[in-house]
Amino acid sequence: METQDIISSGLLELYAAGIASEKESLDVQQWVAQYPEVAAELKEITSSMETYANAHAITPSAGVKEKIFSRINTAENGRIIPINSLPVPGVKVINTNASWKMAAAASVALLIGSIALNIITYNKYNDADRDLLVARQTVTSLEEKNAIMEAGMSVVQNKYSVPVSLKGLEASPDAAAKIFWMQNTGEVFIDPSNLPETPAGKQYQLWGIVDGKPVDGGMILTSKKGDKFRIQKMKTFGKVEAFAVTLETEKGNPSPQGPMFVMGKM
Amino acid sequence: MEVIQKYNEDELVMMLQRQDQQAFSYLYDNYAPALNGVIFRLVSDKTLSEDILQEVFVKIWNNFSSYDKSKGRLFTWMMNLTRNLTIDTLRSKGYKKQNKISGDENSVNNLQDTNSGMDKFDAMGIRKQLSNLKPDQRIVIDLAYFNGFTQDEIAKEIGIPLGTVKTRMRTAILELRKMLQYT
Numbered sequence: 381m382e383t384q385d386i387i388s389s390g391l392l393e394l395y396a397a398g399i400a401s402e403k404e405s406l407d408v409q410q411w412v413a414q415y416p417e418v419a420a421e422l423k424e425i426t427s428s429m430e431t432y433a434n435a436h437a438i439t440p441s442a443g444v445k446e447k448i449f450s451r452i453n454t455a456e457n458g459r460i461i462p463i464n465s466l467p468v469p470g471v472k473v474i475n476t477n478a479s480w481k482m483a484a485a486a487s488v489a490l491l492i493g494s495i496a497l498n499i500i501t502y503n504k505y506n507d508a509d510r511d512l513l514v515a516r517q518t519v520t521s522l523e524e525k526n527a528i529m530e531a532g533m534s535v536v537q538n539k540y541s542v543p544v545s546l547k548g549l550e551a552s553p554d555a556a557a558k559i560f561w562m563q564n565t566g567e568v569f570i571d572p573s574n575l576p577e578t579p580a581g582k583q584y585q586l587w588g589i590v591d592g593k594p595v596d597g598g599m600i601l602t603s604k605k606g607d608k609f610r611i612q613k614m615k616t617f618g619k620v621e622a623f624a625v626t627l628e629t630e631k632g633n634p635s636p637q638g639p640m641f642v643m644g645k646m
Numbered sequence: 647m648e649v650i651q652k653y654n655e656d657e658l659v660m661m662l663q664r665q666d667q668q669a670f671s672y673l674y675d676n677y678a679p680a681l682n683g684v685i686f687r688l689v690s691d692k693t694l695s696e697d698i699l700q701e702v703f704v705k706i707w708n709n710f711s712s713y714d715k716s717k718g719r720l721f722t723w724m725m726n727l728t729r730n731l732t733i734d735t736l737r738s739k740g741y742k743k744q745n746k747i748s749g750d751e752n753s754v755n756n757l758q759d760t761n762s763g764m765d766k767f768d769a770m771g772i773r774k775q776l777s778n779l780k781p782d783q784r785i786v787i788d789l790a791y792f793n794g795f796t797q798d799e800i801a802k803e804i805g806i807p808l809g810t811v812k813t814r815m816r817t818a819i820l821e822l823r824k825m826l827q828y829t
Contacts, residue, residue, distance in 0.1 A: 388816065389812060389816070390811075390812030390813050390814075390815050390816035391812060393812070393815040393816050393818075393819045394790070394797065394811075394812060394815055395718075396722065396819075397787070397790040397791045397815065398722065398725060398726040398729065398790070398791070398794070399790045399794065399795065399796060399797060399800075401797075405717075409716070409717055413716070423719075424823065425819055425823070426718070426719050426721070426722055428819065428822055428823045428826050429722075429725075429791060429819070430680070430719075430721050431772065431826055432776070432787065432791065432822060432826075433680045433681075433683065433684055433721075433725065433791070434679075434680045434683075434772075435772040435773050435776060436680070436683040436684070436686075436687065436773075436792075437679035437680045437682070437683040438679060438682045438683045438686050438695075439678075439679045439682070440678055440679065440682045440695075440696050440699055441692075441696055444678070444696050444699060444700060445671075445674055445675075445678070447700055448674065448700050448703045448704060448707075449667070449670075449671075451700070451704050452667075452670075452704060452707045452708075
C-alpha cells in the first residue's frame, strides 16, 4: 500500500477517533512505525482531534481534583509500591495519611495537657513553698520566744537569784518592775513588763544605789510592740543597796535627770 | 491565560509511570477540562459528569502502566479510556445509549461557555470556527469521537454504506483541520 493511499483511506482518522477495529489498529501502528509520512499525518490528525475536544472543554468544579488525589492517596495506604514506581529524586511527594494526622493531633493534645499539668503543679509547689516559709518563720519566732522565756525562767529559777520588787512612785503609782540579782555573780536582771510605755525620745535607765549614790545600771528596752520586751541582763553590781528606774533621754545620762518611776530596796 | 508548559509528553509519561503525583497534578490541570467536556456531551449532567471524571482520573493513575506510547498519543489513550468508562457507566446505570448526539447542529454552540483554563488557544474562537463545519461532517466526527459509535453504528445512524464511513470521516477531519489552520 502506497503511503498516499494509506493517508487518503480514512483509516488514520478512524484510528485517531478511537473507533478503528483491532485489525485496522494493528495496521495503522505498523504503517506509523514504517513510514514517517504516515506518522506525521497521524500526528496532524490526532492534534486536530485534541483541539476539537479542547474546544468543548468544561472546567470541572474545584473540589474534583482534591477528591481524586485523596482517593489515590487513600488507595496507596498499605499497598506495597514497587521500587521503580517510587518518585524520581528531587521531586518531593508529600503524602500525609490519616494516621499521621491523628498522631500529630494526639501529640498536640498531650503537650497541651502536660503544660496545663505543669502549671498546676508549679502553682501547688509555689503554694507549698510559701506555706513552708510561713511555718518556718512561725517556728523561728516561737523558738525565739521560747528561748527568751527559758532565759527568763532560768533567771527566776536560779537558786542564787534574789528578787527585788520595785514599786511605783509618785510619777506613776501603778508602775512596777522586778529585779533579779545573782548573789554569787552580782549579775542583775530586770523584768520591765509592768513599766508604762516610754514616750518617744525617752528611755528607762536603771540605777543601782551604791553608798547612797546612784550608779548607772544600763538602759532598759521596754517597747511592748517590739520583741525585746523581756527579762534582760543589766550591769553587774557586786554590792548594791537599792535599785531605781528613771525616765531619761535616749542612750541615758551619767546621773539621773528625769523622774523616778520605781524603786526598791534590797 | 498563559500557562507555562512544564513537561513535554515524553517527560510526563515517564514521570507518570513512576507514579509521580506532581506530574499527575499537571496532567489533571491540562486535560481534565477537555475530558470533562467529552463526558458532559455524553451524560448532559454536571454532577454525574464530574463523578465519572473522578473515576477516569483514578483509573488513569492506577492503570498508567498499560499505556503504550508506541500505540498513540497520551491524549488519545485518555480520550478512549474516558469515553469507554462513560459509556460503561451509562449502561450500568441503566441509561440507554443515546441514539442521537445532543442538540444536533446547535450542539457546538450550545455548550456552556466556561472558563476552561485551556491555555493554548481560544476555545470560543475555535467553537465559532467549528460552527462552520457542515452538520453531516460534524455528526460523523462527534458520533465517533465523542459517542464512541462503531463504524457499523455510524453507518446505520446516518444512513450510509459501511464502506463510506472511512471516507466520510476523512473528509470531515480534513475540513476540521483546514478550519483549525485559520485560527
